[in-house]
Amino acid sequence: MNNRKSVGNNHSMCVQPTFLIGTYDLDGIVNFAPITWVSVTWDTDHYMLVISMFGTKKTKQNVIKTKKLSANLVSTDMLYLLDYFGGNSGKNGLKDHIEYGYSDGEVVNVPTLDLSKWVYECEVQKIVQTGDSDTFFCDVKNVQISSDLDITDGIDLTKFDPVVYSGHYHSIGKHLGKVGDFKPKK
Ligand SMILES: Cc1cc2nc3c(=O)[nH]c(=O)nc-3n(C[C@H](O)[C@H](O)[C@H](O)COP(=O)(O)O)c2cc1C
Structure with missing residues (x-):
C-alpha cells in the first residue's frame, strides 16, 4: 500500500524557474x-524554448504578431x-509605474531586462493551439549571461538565484552534487 490520496486532475506539479517574457508590439512599444510555463526541447542542432500562454494577454498578441520574444530569468x-x-x-x-532598465537583444530585436542574469533571445518557429492556450516553440538564437558568471563547468544554480514558482514563490536550496554522484555502489 502506498501512502497517497487522489486530489483530482486540476493540479499541476509545475515547479518552474520564473521568466519575464519581453516583447515589442508592431509599434515598438515594450512589454x-x-x-x-516554460520548458526546453531540442531541434537538430539547437535548443528550443517551449512557452505556453493562455487567454489574450498582450504578450501573446505581441508574440503572434512579431514572432520574437526574450525570456529573462x-x-x-x-x-x-x-x-x-x-x-x-x-x-x-505601458507598464511604466516603476523604473527598470532594458536594452535590445544582441541577435534578436527584443527587449531584455538589464537585471536578469540569464536571457534567451528567441524567434518563434511553430505555434500549437490547445483550447484557450497557445504554445510557442521558439528557436533560441542567443543566450546572454551575467558577465561575472561562468558556466564552462556547468551551471551552478545557486549563483543565478532563480525564483522558483509553483503557485507560490520559492528560492532554491543548496547545491547537492553532479549527475552520477549518487549512484548506488555495487
Ligand atoms: C508568477 C506568475 C506566473 C505566470 N505564468 C503564466 C504562464 O505561464 N502563462 C500565462 O499565460 N500567464 C501567466 N501569468 C499571467 C500573466 O503574467 C498576467 O496575465 C500578465 O498580466 C499578462 O500581462 P500582459 O497582458 O502584459 O502580457 C503568470 C503570472 C504570474 C504572476
Missing part, C-alpha cells in the same frame, strides 16, 4: 510579463518586477 532580487509586471496587463497601457 514584460511573467510566464512560468527572474532572480530573487527581481520579485518586485515579477509582481508588478504580473499584476498589470500591457493591454491597459
